[in-house]
Amino acid sequence: MQKQILIIGGGVAGLAAGCYAQMNGYRATIFEMHHLPGGLCTAWERKGYTFDGCIHYLFGSGEGQPFHDMWLELGAIQNRPMINHGEYQRITDGKNTLIVYCDPDQLQEHLCSLSPRDAPLIKQFCDGVRQFIRFDLSALYRKPRLLMNGIDWREFGSKMMPYLIPMMRWASLSAAEFASRFHHPFLRRAFAQMFSWEEAPLMMGMALLAYMYNRNAGFPQGGSLAFAQAIEKRFIELGGEILYNSQVEKILVENGQAKGIRLYNDEVYSGDVVISACDGRTTIFDLLEGKFINRQIQRMYDGHLPMHSMMQISLGLKRDLSEFPHWTTYLLERDILIAGEPRREIGIKHYCFDPSLAPPGKSVVEIIVRTHYPYWQHIYGRRIYDEEQRQVSDILRSYLEEWHPGINGDVEIVDEATPLSYERYTGNWQGSTCGFLLTKETMPMLIKGVAKTLPGLKNFYLTGQWVEPGGSVPLAASSGKNVIQLICAADGIPFTTH
DSSP states (O other): OOOEEEEEOOBHHHHHHHHHHHHTTOEEEEEOSSSSSBTTSOEEEETTEEEEOSOSOEETOSTTSTTHHHHHHTTSSTTOOEEOOSEEEEEEOSSOEEEEESSHHHHHHHHHHHOGGGHHHHHHHHHHHHHTTTOOGGGGTSSOGGGOOHHHHHHHHHHHGGGHHHHHHHTTOBHHHHHTTOSSHHHHHHHHTTTSSTTOBHHHHHHHHHHHHTTOEEEETTHHHHHHHHHHHHHHHTTOEEESSOOEEEEEEETTEEEEEEETTOOEEEOSEEEEOSOHHHIIIIISTTOSOOHHHHHHTSSOSOBOOEEEEEEEESSOOTTSOSEEEEEEEEEEEETTEEEEEEEEEEOTTOGGGSOTTOEEEEEEEEOOHHHHHHHTTSHHHHHHHHHHHHHHHHHHHHHSTTGGGGEEEEEEEOHHHHHHHHOOGGGOSSSBOOSTTTHHHHHHOOOSSOTTOBSEEEOSGGGSTTOOHHHHHHHHHHHHHHHHHHHTOOOOOO
């Protein structure tokens, strides 16, 4: 008789776990609180415009590159064009502009033209990008650490050995710390913003540019929701079942073993194994009532680890912006107050590179700023919450008007999302968009791996971004795959991807 696996959460990790469960002879049922798959990997349509809420680049988009086979196994990229960019973004203060080319040779030449005095430092960075061009990040996820034998470790070591010194050197250094070494004042500011947050480990940025240069970090045409729906389709074709509008209230435990789940409508489902692919804190402290923890788990969720909460303003414009760079970060001369916090940079991105996301001759624009969850949580449910959303939107649009005169007259629709929006839609703790933010503090957790089981609880597994610091779509899917590998090993059956 087939074992029944119950999966909480229909995001990428849950969908991947479901697919690999079905491939390996299990019966998988996914319970998703909303009516669409994908979780954070989503998009939403407003009056013909599609506002994407997740993927900026997809590791594994290139044939023969790391993670590519996994996406083929999950049915995510077949017949899906990938859009590759020659430059990651531009950063400008109005006088100087940094073009973040993906080609390290082109980037080095450009940076040296901006600041010849910084040539030795620039070469260090671009050499780092070159070192990671053949870096196989997916090697960390081909098999869970617990299942690796001597041969696996030797193979893993041989793949990682060329990168050991670069990883030790660059994983513990943040973009802001490296930026502070520049002599040129503009590069000191701009370089810190190169990878979207100042705390980003430099190794992460180097690997990103290397993958973009390899055409292995493209944008899947159609956007994030269409990408997630392709994996959902694969799961259903494999015989899996997904139940929408089904929010789990409790994980049922008997004699230290997970036995099933209870929904908020009091429906009960029994299973042989329960996998949580939803918010980690909710799972551990609410669904399981905090009964299966230790000091390490308490420490992980005490609030000291960094998270990434943001506000996204999405605009539908009756104007074609395809002649402009797709992503520009503007460095401001003075602080502006946004949601109670001073900010000196605004990132603006348009999606004209994917014509499927807007009507012909029109554009989708997104403005994303970091913000603190407590600010929005404090005013949620009151009229001031809506007023504050509009105020932030108006402030950001006033700057957009300055950089693109007359553009506000072309706005056909405005959509505003705060950390509370992300929390309502996904259940993620404090509206985090990537679990624990990837910084030099959390990088060791990523490399060493985070346990996917809880102490004292059998037949239960955690998967997804809360056990893969830094989140990201490929790591979430790999996490779902790894959990099924653990279950197959526990049952003594060989793991397959067919």
